[in-house]
Amino acid sequence: AQSVTQLGSHVSVSEGALVLLRCNYSSSVPPYLFWYVQYPNQGLQLLLKYTSAATLVKGINGFEAEFKKSETSFHLTKPSAHMSDAAEYFCAVSLNAGKSTFGDGTTLTVKP
Amino acid sequence: DTEVTQTPKHLVMGMTNKKSLKCEQHMGHRAMYWYKQKAKKPPELMFVYSYEKLSINESVPSRFSPECPNSSLLNLHLHALQPEDSALYLCASSQTRTSPSYNEQFFGPGTRLTVL
Numbered sequence: 001a002q003s004v005t006q007l008g009s010h011v012s013v014s015e016g017a018l019v020l021l022r023c024n025y026s027s028s029v030p031p032y033l034f035w036y037v038q039y040p041n042q043g044l045q046l047l048l049k050y051t052s053a054a055t056l057v058k059g060i061n062g063f064e065a066e067f068k069k070s071e072t073s074f075h076l077t078k079p080s081a082h083m084s085d086a087a088e089y090f091c092a093v094s095l096n097a098g099k100s101t102f103g104d105g106t107t108l109t110v111k112p
Numbered sequence: 113d114t115e116v117t118q119t120p121k122h123l124v125m126g127m128t129n130k131k132s133l134k135c136e137q138h139m140g141h142r143a144m145y146w147y148k149q150k151a152k153k154p155p156e157l158m159f160v161y162s163y164e165k166l167s168i169n170e171s172v173p174s175r176f177s178p179e180c181p182n183s184s185l186l187n188l189h190l191h192a193l194q195p196e197d198s199a200l201y202l203c204a205s206s207q208t209r210t211s212p213s214y215n216e217q218f219f220g221p222g223t224r225l226t227v228l
Binding site for chain 1: 116118152153154155157160168200202204216217218219220221222224
């Protein structure tokens with residue numbers, strides 16, 4: 001069975017500070033991992049994805065994530081937070097069956 | 113065109129009404145999905161269509177009835193809903209269901225459904 005755990009349902013950072021959102025996965029086979037962002041009253045937008053081509057993945061809006069097999073982690077980072085980064089972030093894992101399993105989400109608040 | 117569109121944006125209905133949600137994509141994707149999302153929760157998968165055929169039904173009550181008339185369109189027919197069915201309904205599409213490299217899903221903006 002596949003699953004993801006997002007540590008910290010709420011993360012608050014100051015504008016300009018490092019953003020770190022944590023995601024750990026559980027999968028019996030090499031997973032495909034995704035980070036999505038959701039702004040209020042909108043759908044989910046893909047930030048980045050890991051598909052085994054490279055362990056460090058760069059995404060949109062300055063976000064990146066590193067796949068660490070030994071730690072079963074796929075944490076999302078951004079060096080400098082913007083006010084516009086405030087949103088809900090979901091980590092997801094997908095195998096071959098066409099089903100993605102989403103984490104419970106992390107709400108990112110950016111303080112001025 | 114990398115967009116998934118959903119109509120209507122908002123829908124209010126009574127428990128005896130019949131209504132439909134519509135989703136459309138023109139990216140040539142052959143897999144389409146319906147999700148239900150409650151506030152502050154992750155999306156919950158309801159249905160998956162692959163090549164216009166229903167391939168996954170996550171034990172959804174029969175008051176929700178999906179339909180895929182063609183490869184670009186996905187409908188969700190609603191009948192005799194309950195207040196607890198109030199949620200954001202998201203549609204998504206992906207290239208195919210079985211090719212993991214393309215499992216990236218493109219989401220529409222959702223329909224905010226309120227059942228009175």
